Structures are given as structure tokens and as C-alpha cells.
Amino acid sequence: MGDMASVDRLGPELILLAFAGIIVLTDLVVQRRWLVVGSSLLAVAGSLLWAGTLVARDMRGSAFDGLLVVDDFSLFFNFLFAGIAGVVILASIDYSERFSRYQSEYYALVLVSAAGMMLLAATVDLIAIFVVLELTSISLYVLVAFLKDVRSSEAGLKYLLLGALSTAVTLYGMALLFGLSGSTSLADIGNMVAAANADTRAALVMAMVFLAAGLGFKMAAVPFQMWVPDVYEGAPTPITAYLSVGSKAAGFAVVMRIFFEALGDGSISSDWANMFAAIAAISMTVGNVVAISQTNIKRMLGYSSIAQAGYLVVGLAAISAAEGGFSLGASGVIFFLAAYAFTNLGAFIAIIAISNRINSDDIGDYGGMARRAPLLALGLTLCLLSLTGIPPTAGFIAKVYIFNAAVQSDLVWLVIVGVLNSVVAAYYYLRVVLQMYLEAPASEERVPAGPSLGLALAIACGGVLFIGILPSPLLEVSETAARVFGS
Amino acid sequence: MLSFIVFFPLLGVAIIALLPRERERDAKWVAAATAFVVLVATLGLFVAFDRDETGFQFVQSHTWISGDIAHFDIQYLLGVDGLGLAMVVLTALLGLVAVLISWRIELRPKEYFVWLLLLETSLLGVFTALDFLLFFIFWEIELIPMYFLISIWGTGRKVYSAWKYVFFTFFGSAFMLVGLLVLGFAADTFDIRVLSQMEIRDTLVPVQVLFFFLIFGFAIKLPVFPFHTWLPDAHTDAPTAVSVMLAGVLLKMGGYGMLRICLSILPDVARDASVWLAVFGVVNILYGALVTLMQTDLKRLIAYSSISHMGYVLLGVSALGQVGLTGAGMQMFTHGLITGLLFVVVGMVYDRAHTRQIGELSGLAHQMPMIAVVMVIAGLASLGLPSTAGFVSEVMVFLGTFDKHGALTILGVIGILLTAGYILWMIQRVFLGERLPRWEGLGDATAWWERTALVVMVAVIFLIGIYPAVLADVIETGVKPIVEGLA
Numbered sequence: 001m002g003d004m005a006s007v008d009r010l011g012p013e014l015i016l017l018a019f020a021g022i023i024v025l026t027d028l029v030v031q032r033r034w035l036v037v038g039s040s041l042l043a044v045a046g047s048l049l050w051a052g053t054l055v056a057r058d059m060r061g062s063a064f065d066g067l068l069v070v071d072d073f074s075l076f077f078n079f080l081f082a083g084i085a086g087v088v089i090l091a092s093i094d095y096s097e098r099f100s101r102y103q104s105e106y107y108a109l110v111l112v113s114a115a116g117m118m119l120l121a122a123t124v125d126l127i128a129i130f131v132v133l134e135l136t137s138i139s140l141y142v143l144v145a146f147l148k149d150v151r152s153s154e155a156g157l158k159y160l161l162l163g164a165l166s167t168a169v170t171l172y173g174m175a176l177l178f179g180l181s182g183s184t185s186l187a188d189i190g191n192m193v194a195a196a197n198a199d200t201r202a203a204l205v206m207a208m209v210f211l212a213a214g215l216g217f218k219m220a221a222v223p224f225q226m227w228v229p230d231v232y233e234g235a236p237t238p239i240t241a242y243l244s245v246g247s248k249a250a251g252f253a254v255v256m257r258i259f260f261e262a263l264g265d266g267s268i269s270s271d272w273a274n275m276f277a278a279i280a281a282i283s284m285t286v287g288n289v290v291a292i293s294q295t296n297i298k299r300m301l302g303y304s305s306i307a308q309a310g311y312l313v314v315g316l317a318a319i320s321a322a323e324g325g326f327s328l329g330a331s332g333v334i335f336f337l338a339a340y341a342f343t344n345l346g347a348f349i350a351i352i353a354i355s356n357r358i359n360s361d362d363i364g365d366y367g368g369m370a371r372r373a374p375l376l377a378l379g380l381t382l383c384l385l386s387l388t389g390i391p392p393t394a395g396f397i398a399k400v401y402i403f404n405a406a407v408q409s410d411l412v413w414l415v416i417v418g419v420l421n422s423v424v425a426a427y428y429y430l431r432v433v434l435q436m437y438l439e440a441p442a443s444e445e446r447v448p449a450g451p452s453l454g455l456a457l458a459i460a461c462g463g464v465l466f467i468g469i470l471p472s473p474l475l476e477v478s479e480t481a482a483r484v485f486g487s
Numbered sequence: 488m489l490s491f492i493v494f495f496p497l498l499g500v501a502i503i504a505l506l507p508r509e510r511e512r513d514a515k516w517v518a519a520a521t522a523f524v525v526l527v528a529t530l531g532l533f534v535a536f537d538r539d540e541t542g543f544q545f546v547q548s549h550t551w552i553s554g555d556i557a558h559f560d561i562q563y564l565l566g567v568d569g570l571g572l573a574m575v576v577l578t579a580l581l582g583l584v585a586v587l588i589s590w591r592i593e594l595r596p597k598e599y600f601v602w603l604l605l606l607e608t609s610l611l612g613v614f615t616a617l618d619f620l621l622f623f624i625f626w627e628i629e630l631i632p633m634y635f636l637i638s639i640w641g642t643g644r645k646v647y648s649a650w651k652y653v654f655f656t657f658f659g660s661a662f663m664l665v666g667l668l669v670l671g672f673a674a675d676t677f678d679i680r681v682l683s684q685m686e687i688r689d690t691l692v693p694v695q696v697l698f699f700f701l702i703f704g705f706a707i708k709l710p711v712f713p714f715h716t717w718l719p720d721a722h723t724d725a726p727t728a729v730s731v732m733l734a735g736v737l738l739k740m741g742g743y744g745m746l747r748i749c750l751s752i753l754p755d756v757a758r759d760a761s762v763w764l765a766v767f768g769v770v771n772i773l774y775g776a777l778v779t780l781m782q783t784d785l786k787r788l789i790a791y792s793s794i795s796h797m798g799y800v801l802l803g804v805s806a807l808g809q810v811g812l813t814g815a816g817m818q819m820f821t822h823g824l825i826t827g828l829l830f831v832v833v834g835m836v837y838d839r840a841h842t843r844q845i846g847e848l849s850g851l852a853h854q855m856p857m858i859a860v861v862m863v864i865a866g867l868a869s870l871g872l873p874s875t876a877g878f879v880s881e882v883m884v885f886l887g888t889f890d891k892h893g894a895l896t897i898l899g900v901i902g903i904l905l906t907a908g909y910i911l912w913m914i915q916r917v918f919l920g921e922r923l924p925r926w927e928g929l930g931d932a933t934a935w936w937e938r939t940a941l942v943v944m945v946a947v948i949f950l951i952g953i954y955p956a957v958l959a960d961v962i963e964t965g966v967k968p969i970v971e972g973l974a
Contacts, residue, residue, distance in 0.1 A: 327556045391624040407668040419661035
């Protein structure tokens with residue numbers, strides 16, 4: 001195994017990092033916005049292309065002496081995160097005029113954190129995981145504070161402090177695992193867990209709880225969700241979208257890696273499955289109930305993302321099925337993540353376009369938006385319906401699929417909690433729709449969307465509808481990716 | 488052929504969406520043409536239907552979603568038996584009537600007809616889908632058009648009523664989703680044909696609970712006391728055409744679902760629950776009728792009478808025999824026609840007099856003789872006068888149920904007396920009685936669309952009343968396998 005193969009396998013991430021460097025450096029010499037945006041989009045395209053060739057050349061395998069692995073799971077997330085970054089960049093073009101001075105840094109940081117997220121799905125060693133976790137987080141801390149106004153700075157600081165705390169907790173969990181096994185490799189830890197006796201069990205459970213707590217921060221699941229509403233409200237809206245989709249997906253990817261590969265032994269998996277079931281139930285309920293009373297649409301979507309995290313965690317809990325091992329729940333989570341990415345990005349893009357013009361995130365100001373911006377309102381409606389889980393949208397299939405996994409794992413009670421939560425959720429999602437279609441517009445002024453936002457919204461809504469009507473391709477891909485943890 | 492019928496309205500939707508704003512008035516022509524084509528195609532189906540064959544006909548089957556890891560195989564599976572066919576004909580007929588009586592819609596006509604056609608597609612889908620999940624999808628899609636139609640084009644507390652409608656239905660369907668997933672896991676298929684043949688015993692929850700999950704959503708839709716409270720609000724505040732669809736077709740989704748799902752798939756539990764179904768049926772009949780007697784608003788009066796009449800459906804279902812179930816099917820069809828017609832007439836009165844208060848109206852037969860005559864016909868059909876459609880279905884229900892639940896049936900028959908009471912009393916006060924100068928300026932139904940709608944419906948009511956076999960034969964073939972399963 002030559003080192004070149006390792007570098008090759010790291011290609012999709014390397015392209016992003018290289019372009020990030022180039023963008024910042026070029027900006028010192030020539031300052032052209034189209035150049036920055038163009039090269040970031042080029043980076044994303046290159047990353048996608050490289051990941052594509054990895055699939056085509058069947059380059060699955062491990063790299064850098066087992067720190068990193070390229071398998072169907074990591075490849076899936078390569079595509080997902082590159083896609084998310086691409087859409088976020090498109091959505092940022094109009095918005096980034098607000099911080100004209102640091103354009104290049106903004107896009108470079110988006111690329112860097114995307115690379116970090118990809119690596120989170122690919123690393124299989126605790127040290128490497130920790131490093132890429134920091135890589136992702138630190139770039140996001142900066143991005144959250146990028147507006148440099150009061151709200152944004154506060155959000156950035158809050159995110160940084162709570163993030164640091166969660167990192168410490170994660171690290172503690174990792175240290176426990178290392179102490180017990182003497183290795184940082186997930187595979188070695190897995191062997192140790194399988195051989196664990198009653199003496200080490202207490203420490204294992206503790207490690208498990210710490211890891212879930214630390215990474216629960218990234219997933220934004222209750223009770224590690226405290227940062228969400230303020231950070232979502234204060235951050236630049238494209239970054240809010242990025243956080244709600246990318247950062248969350250990365251959190252789930254790494255949780256699946258660690259829990260399924262290192263802590264997957266039957267002696268402990270039922271413990272954390274129960275824990276995740278509880279987290280799922282609480283997240284769904286808290287997120288949905290609190291979202292009802294929100295008047296700021298970004299905050300509302302913040303709480304909604306907590307609730308959605310709850311639905312996703314259902315998939316983590318759905319592991320006790322006889323056949324298929326973890327792949328059953330994992331395929332549910334993976335499918336849901338992709339569906340959710342399209343949906344939530346779409347919702348945020350519409351919000352960016354609208355709030356760019358009306359300068360407000362207040363739901364009350366969305367009155368009559370169906371007249372002022374028919375297509376934006378239609379797109380937002382579609383995404384909100386998808387979040388509610390009404391067919392024929394991606395969100396519906398994703399929800400049914402993940403609930404199906406839960407039923408097959410004998411978690412009927414959790415599914416009941418989930419479906420009842422969908423009823424609650426319908427209230428606040430549809431309220432926005434009603435506001436747009438029923439209320440009289442505050443002014444007759446049209447709300448146009450620029451070409452880049454329009455394109456981004458079209459991609460997102462196209463995805464929502466496509467997955468909703470023809471889910472099979474994504475379902476197959478999700479199952480392939482999930483088989484990594486399978487029987 | 489079925490796919491054509493189900494999705495043809497979407498073509499109309501596309502054409503309407505492409506109409507330029509200055510030609511938005513033409514939307515009604517597109518909608519009428521679309522609904523007409525669907526009706527013609529449906530009648531073709533009705534003629535081509537083989538009445539000697541009991542199974543599903545015109546079946547179309549394709550693999551739609553195929554999950555490997557999870558048992559998640561969903562087919563695009565359409566087909567009709569006699570029961571489904573009757574409901575499809577009813578939907579197509581009322582679909583056209585709904586467009587015709589919306590001819591004067593001035594408020595956002597493009598959107599209005601788009602939603603109306605989408606509603607038709609989802610309803611046709613419900614009555615033709617033979618895969619339980621596909622059925623559920625159409626069942627859920629129907630909510631969106633209804634939500635918009637009531638909340639935008641309704642009257643009175645329209646937003647509240649639309650919410651209430653959506654929540655009740657969504658709440659019920661949440662449990663249906665749990666039930667269908669549990670069922671699908673136990674049987675490893677969602678194919679209703681296969682599920683009906685199987686004996687379902689080992690499920691994750693007791694079969695009685697499963698039965699409850701499944702019937703709950705249908706009971707809300709039918710509606711069964713005490714889950715009926717959405718109905719008077721939604722019916723009263725909806726625009727006329729939507730009230731027609733709501734009373735005429737949407738309520739039947741409940742009865743149809745009970746027959747197609749609950750009785751067919753879980754016959755053993757249905758046998759045990761039979762007496763409860765009868766009790767609820769009789770409560771519905773009597774409670775509905777008594778409350779109807781107290782109504783002072785024309786539309787509310789018809790709305791509550793629907794609750795009473797849906798009690799007959801439930802009573803017929805509880806018989807679990809050939810005659811009773813055929814009667815229930817007949818009652819669904821004829822109630823759809825009769826109450827649809829009543830709503831049409833009330834809508835016409837309201838359009839002219841701008842009030843629905845029975846106390847204010849009087850002697851309208853002088854000003855609008857045609858409307859009055861139609862109202863008398865519809866009213867007499869509603870109270871079950873021989874030679875009208877209402878008589879046939881009610882007699883069949885009582886005949887079918889008497890053997891099984893004698894005492895309850897006798898109680899139920901009282902409902903007919905009460906019906907006669909409120910119908911005749913209403914006709915007496917509104918159309919007969921003193922001629923008031925206040926209403927002198929009102930005109931009769933003169934426009935072609937009004938007359939077409941009235942004449943067609945009256946004709947079908949008499950047709951079925953005089954020659955019931957035309958419909959009963961078809962419904963019987965559909966009911967037969969269900970009865971055999973119950974035996």
C-alpha cells in the first residue's frame with residue numbers, strides 16, 4: 001500500500017482544503033467576488049468529481065495506517081456534504097454582501113468545515129476523530145460570529161463556549177475508552193468491548209454517556225440543545241442553514257461510526273439503544289412543543305431542527321432487530337439525513353431570499369408572501385410540508401422509513417410518540433404557510449430572488465419532490481452505505 | 488386506465504398553473520373539462536367492469552419502493568372492486584358538480600381550481616390504491632387541498648375550522664400509520680390483497696390494539712361520535728363546493744377504509760367488535776338526528792344530518808353480512824349524492840339570500856321554484872322515501888343488521904322519524920310558509936351550470952331509487968370477498 005493511495009482516498013477533502021487556501025491567498029492579490037464564489041463552487045465540483053472517481057475506480061479501503069477509511073458510508077457523506085456546501089455557497093452569494101470585507105475568508109471557512117465534516121464520516125481512530133471534530137467546529141464558531149453585530153457575536157461566543165464544553169466531555173469519553181483498551185482505533189476498542197467483563201462495564205457505560213453527551217451537542221438533541229435557538233437566530237442565515245443540516249449530519253455520522261463500530265457489542269448496545277430512545281422521545285417533544293410559541297422564523301426552525309434530531313435519533317435506537325444488525329437503523333438515519341438536508345436547506349434559502357428584502361425574520365411579516373413572491377412561497381410551503389411529513393415529499397418517506405425501522409426493532413411506543421409529535425409539528429409549520437397564503441400583504445412590493453438563490457431553491461425543492469415521488473435511488477444508496485455496519 | 492383517471496386532474500392543474508394572470512377566469516373551463524373527462528372515463532370503467540367477478544379489476548402493479556434491509560416494499564398498486572368502483576364514480580360525479588357550482592368564484596380562481604383538482608386526484612387515489620402505504624399517502628395528501636380550500640375560500644371562522652379539520656384527521660392518521668407499519672412488519676407486505684388473504688396473528692401489539700389503531704383514523708373521518716366535532720365546523724365554514732366534496736366523498740373515506748382495511752384484514756377482531764360498532768352506529772344516528780333538530784343554520788343542519796346518516800353506514804358495517812355491508816356501501820354512495828345535493832341547494836340559497844338562518848327565510852318557493860323542488864326531492868330522498876336512492880340503502884342497512892343486532896336496529900329506525908322531522912320542518916319554514924317582501928328580488932337557478940348540476944344529481948337519485956340493481960350489483964361483488972373473510 002503506497003502512500004499515494006492514501007492521498008488519493010483523501011482526495012475529496014484535500015481539494016476543498018487546497019481551494020480554501022488558494023482562495024484566501026488569491027484574495028490578497030485580486031479581490032473579485034465572482035472569483036471567490038467561482039472557485040469555491042469549483043472546489044465543491046472537484047470534490048464531488050473526485051469522490052465519483054473513487055466510486056468508479058472502487059478505491060474503497062483504509063488509508064494512513066487505518067486512521068481513515070473510504071467505504072460506502074464515508075463516500076455517501078462525501079457526496080452529501082459536498083452537495084450541502086455547494087448549496088450553502090449558492091445561498092450565500094447575495095447574503096455575503098453584508099460582510100463585504102471578508103468574503104474570501106467566509107467561503108474558505110465553509111470549504112474547510114465541509115472537509116472536516118467529510119472526514120468525520122471517514123475517520124476510524126479516536127485521535128483523528130477528535131482533530132477533525134475540532135477542524136469542523138472551529139471554522140463554524142468563526143462563521144457564526146461573522147456578521148459581527150451584537151446578536152451574531154453573542155451567538156458565536158455562546159456556540160464557542162458550549163462547544164468547548166462539549167468537546168471536553170467528548171474527550172473525556174474518548175480518554176476512558178483509550179484507558180480501557182489501550183488503543184485509539186475503533187476496531188480495537190470494539191474488540192475490547194466485546195471482551196469486557198463486569199468490572200469494566202461501569203467505565204464503559206460512563207464513556208458511552210460522555211460520548212453521547214458530547215456528540216449530542218453536534219446533533220442538537222435534547223438535553224444538549226441549549227445553544228440552538230440563540231445561535232440559529234444570531235448566525236448569518238446561510239450559516240444557520242449550514243449548521244442545521246451539515247453540522248447535524250456530521251454529528252450523526254460520527255455517532256454512528258463510534259457507537260456502531262466501537263460500542264456495537266451486544267453487552268452494551270442495548271444500553272445505549274435505550275438511552276437513545278429516551279433522547280429521541282424527549283427531543284421530539286421538547287423541540288416541537290417549544291417551537292409552537294416562536295415568532296421568529298429562524299428560532300422556530302431552530303426548535304424544529306431539535307425535533308428533527310429527535311426523529312433521527314429514533315434510527316439510532318432502532319438496532320435491536322434480529323437481522324441486519326445496525327444497518328436497519330443506520331439506513332433510516334442516512335436516508336433521513338439526505339431528505340432533511342434538501343428540505344431544510346430549501347426552507348432556509350427561501351427565508352434568506354425573503355428576509356433579504358423585508359429585513360425581518362418575524363413570522364408575522366410573512367403575511368401575503370404568496371402574492372409578493374409566489375415561487376418563494378411555494379418553495380417554502382413545499383419544504384415546510386416536507387418537514388411536517390406530508391406526502392408527496394421527501395420528509396414523508398424519510399419519516400415513514402425511519403419509523404418502519406423502529407417498529408421492526410419493537411419500538412412501537414417510540415413510534416407512537418413520533419407520530420403524535422408530527423401532529424403537534426403540523427401546527428407551527430402550517431401556521432407559516434397560512435400566514436403566507438391567507439394574510440393580507442404588508443405591502444404590494446414584490447420580493448424577487450436572485451438567480452443564485454433561485455437555483456439553490458430549485459435544487460432543494462427538486463430534491464424534496466424527487467425523493468418524495470421516486471425514493472428508490474436514494475433508498476438503495478442509503479442501504480448500501482448502511483451495510484457498512486451490517487450483518 | 489386507473490392511473491389515467493387518478494392522475495388526469497394533474498394535467499388540468501398544470502394547464503391552470505400555466506394560464507397567464509389576465510386569463511385566470513378561464514381556469515374554471517379547464518377544471519370543468521378535466522372533471523368531465525374524468526367522469527366520462529369513470530363511466531367507461533363502470534360499464535367495462537365485470538359484474539360476475541369478485542376480485543379486483545383493472546389492476547396495475549409496479550414495484551415502487553423496495554427496501555432490502557428493512558421490510559419496506561411498496562408497490563404502485565391500483566385496482567378497483569365493486570366497492571372501490573362505486574366510490575370512484577361518486578368522486579368523479581361530485582368532482583364535476585363541485586367545479587360547476589364554483590362557477591362564480593372570483594377570489595384567486597386559479598389557485599382555487601388547482602386545489603379542487605388536486606383534491607379529486609387524492610380522493611380517486613384513496614379509492615383505487617391497493618397498497619396500504621400508497622393508500623395512506625393519498626389519504627394524507629388530501630389534507631393539503633382541504634386546508635387551503637377551507638381557510639382561504641371559506642366563510643365564518645374558516646381558519647379555525649380548517650385547523651380543526653386538519654388536526655382531527657392528522658391525529659387519526661398518526662395512529663393509522665403506526666398500525667400499518669406494525670401490520671406491514673407482521674405480514675412483510677403492504678399489499679391489501681395479500682393482507683386480506685392472510686391470517687394476521689403475531690403482531691408486536693395485540694391484534695385488538697392494532698384494530699383500534701387502524702379504525703381510529705377511519706372513525707374520525709366518518710365521523711363517529713365523540714370524534715365528530717370537526718364536522719359541523721368544517722362543513723359550515725367551507726365554500727359550497729368543498730362542503731359537497733366533504734360530505735359527499737371525504738366522509739366515505741372513513742366507511743370505505745373500515746370495509747377495505749379493518750374488516751378485510753382483521754376479520755376476527757371485527758367480529759368481536761361488531762356489537763360496539765353497532766352501538767356507536769346507533770348513538771351516531773340518534774345523537775346526530777337530535778342535534779340536527781336544534782339547528783337554526785341551514786348548513787349546520789345538513790352537516791349534523793350527515794353525522795346521523797353516517798351512523799347508518801356504521802350500523803350496516805356492524806352487521807358483517809352480505810346485505811348489511813352492501814347497504815353500508817349503498818348508503819355511502821346515496822348519502823354522497825343526496826347530501827351533496829342538499830349542500831348545493833343550500834349554497835344556492837345562501838348565494839342569493841346571503842343568510843342561512845332558517846328563522847329569517849320563508850316562502851322561498853315563490854321566488855325560486857326550481858331550487859325548492861330540488862330541495863324537496865333531496866330532502867325526501869334524505870329521509871328515505873321509496874323510489875329515491877335513500878330508501879334503498881336504508882332498508883338494506885336495517886334488513887342486514889336486524890338479525891344480528893335486533894334491539895339496536897329498532898332503536899336506529901327511530902332515526903328515520905327524526906330525519907323526517909328536521910327535513911320537513913326545514914323545508915316547511917324555508918321554502919313554504921309566508922312569502923316575505925324581503926326576498927322578492929331573489930331569482931331561481933337559471934344559469935346552465937346550476938341547472939346541469941341539479942338535474943344530473945336528481946336524475947341519479949331517482950335512477951338508483953327505481954332501479955337499485957345498477958349500483959347494488961356492483962357493490963355486492965365488492966362486498967362478497969369481505970363477507971367470506973368474515974364468515
